[in-house]
Amino acid sequence: MDDRRSVKVSKYVSKHLRHQPDRIGLVLDPQGWVEIDELLDAAAAHGFALSRAELDHVVATNDKQRFAVRGTRIRANQGHTVPVDLELPEAEPPAYLYHGTVAAALDSIRVEGLRPMARHHVHLSPDRETATRVGARRGRPIVIGVDAGAMRAAGHVFRISANGVWLVDTVPPGFLRWP
Numbered sequence: 001m002d003d004r005r006s007v008k009v010s011k012y013v014s015k016h017l018r019h020q021p022d023r024i025g026l027v028l029d030p031q032g033w034v035e036i037d038e039l040l041d042a043a044a045a046h047g048f049a050l051s052r053a054e055l056d057h058v059v060a061t062n063d064k065q066r067f068a069v070r071g072t073r074i075r076a077n078q079g080h081t082v083p084v085d086l087e088l089p090e091a092e093p094p095a096y097l098y099h100g101t102v103a104a105a106l107d108s109i110r111v112e113g114l115r116p117m118a119r120h121h122v123h124l125s126p127d128r129e130t131a132t133r134v135g136a137r138r139g140r141p142i143v144i145g146v147d148a149g150a151m152r153a154a155g156h157v158f159r160i161s162a163n164g165v166w167l168v169d170t171v172p173p174g175f176l177r178w179p
């Protein structure tokens with residue numbers, strides 16, 4: 001399976017496990033899981049034939065480990081816009097986390113802090129390199145530090161997804177550390 005096909009499958013599966021399951025007639029359970037056979041059948045019925053072997057390959061080799069398989073079911077590890085409760089446990093974050101964004105968002109972020117926008121949580125990265133890659137999806141990346149230790153001391157709840165993304169409801173502006 002070549003890289004282009006892997007990326008295509010990953011994007012297709014992400015889209016339907018995170019954002020638009022109903023577009024292909026899928027119903028996620030409350031924790032975001034769906035039967036793998038149902039996903040493959042729904043994809044095929046909507047013009048995107050993909051084999052179980054291809055799906056397994058993408059789950060195993062995906063650069064960001066975007067998907068989890070448990071038994072006969074699959075879900076996205078994070079990034080949903082449809083309502084799901086991933087039931088992630090609270091976790092103790094490192095002292096500092098990082099958020100990658102672009103210049104156009106900065107004025108608003110200075111005033112409002114970080115907001116989840118369309119997703120369920122603000123996504124934070126454990127290191128600058130990862131945050132740089134996240135920001136670079138939208139343009140020239142700018143990395144903002146987040147004083148996670150101070151936030152936790154102030155009672156903010158942190159969770160970590162199965163693929164190492166830190167999730168928090170909001171980051172008020174006072175906890176941002178500007179470059």
Ligand code: HQG
Pocket residue numbers: 064066079100101102105108109112113114115116117118119122123133134135138165
């Ligand atoms: C910005 C990808 C204005 C925020 C990545 C970002 C990540 C604000 C955008 C994951 C704002 C939201 C998430 C405010 C935040 N005013 N703009 N107050 N607060 N923003 O895509 O963090 O490939 O929802 O800076 O790698 O970019 O999909 O969040 O630019 O892990 O697996 O609003 O998505 O992973 O964008 O990315 P997103 P994100 P996947």
